[in-house]
Amino acid sequence: MKEQRSFVDNSKGCLFLVPTPIGNLEDMTFRAVNTLKEADLVAAEDTRNTKNLLNHFEIPTELISFHEHNTAQRIPELIEKMNAGLKIAQVSDAGAPSISDPGKELVKAAIKADIPVVPLPGATASVTALIASGIAPQPFYFFGFLPRKGKERTEALNDLSQRAETTIVYESPYRVKKTIQDLIDNFGADRQITLARELTKIHEAFLRGSLEQVAQYYQDNDPKGEYVLIIAGKPVEVTEAESDDDLVTSVDNLIKQGQKPNKAIKEVAAQNGLKKQDVYNLYHGIGEE
Secondary structure, three states: OOOOOOOOOOOOOEEEEEEOOOOOHOOOOOOHHHHHHOEEEEEOOOOOHHHHHHHHOOOOOEEEEEOOOOHHHHHHHHHHHOOOOEEEEEEOOOEEEOOOOOOOHHHHHHHHHHOOOEOOOOOOOHHHHHHOOHHHHHOOEEEOOOOHHHHHHHHHHHHHOOOEEEEEEEEEOOHHHHHHHHHHHOOOOEEEEEEEEEOOOOOOEEEEEEEEHHHHHHOOOOOOHHHHHHOHHHHHHHOOOOHHHHHHHHHHHHOOOOOOOOHHHHHHHHHHOHHHHHHHHHHHOOOOO
């Protein structure tokens, strides 16, 4: 194991991860513009989209396509170029690379090749929506896009419905109504939610309320734009505090019913308003003399 430093003299090149605006071009940072200008090559999810961005900021850097359908071909090429000393800036169409966009495979390959990976801060839809949602901003759990159908979607919704953290989900306007109904079926109609759409753009808007209220709203209104869903966590069920022995017994009972130990511990902790780590330590006898 060794620490990889971002800014040292190195015969190899570098991989810069550059966020791009999620709508408003004024959200492009000075550092992002300069990095794209100084790079030898920009690896872009959609070269046509990124070309417009580069033209706007008068950035002449050459583009190369890098998207989910050509990663197997492109990654070896890009690693070879960086090994030869080139600086490559990677961008997605909007927001930060790797977050619900291509990029993580290239990052892993660069790390494996001992090539510095330098992330730039910048626009991201998830946190932008979260801080204006009116729902507890921390702790939060970022999920991204839900599976579209089948067992994976059912399991994801079931798991998310039990989380105590605020959950962040991305959704397209074509599936918002169905997703809201699925959330009602799994989370209950009273769960609070904020839907943020068209973030940073002229039609930016927030819809805040219960899942049932949102479903009623969309009976008369059609979803428009890309959405970020901020879903309140499962309320903690406050019960009379159990003794240590009772907590251990509760965990054992859930395990006997077929739950895995860690999930049983998490559920007992949530039911009693305790930290999962405290129940874990108690159950496993950690910290006892």
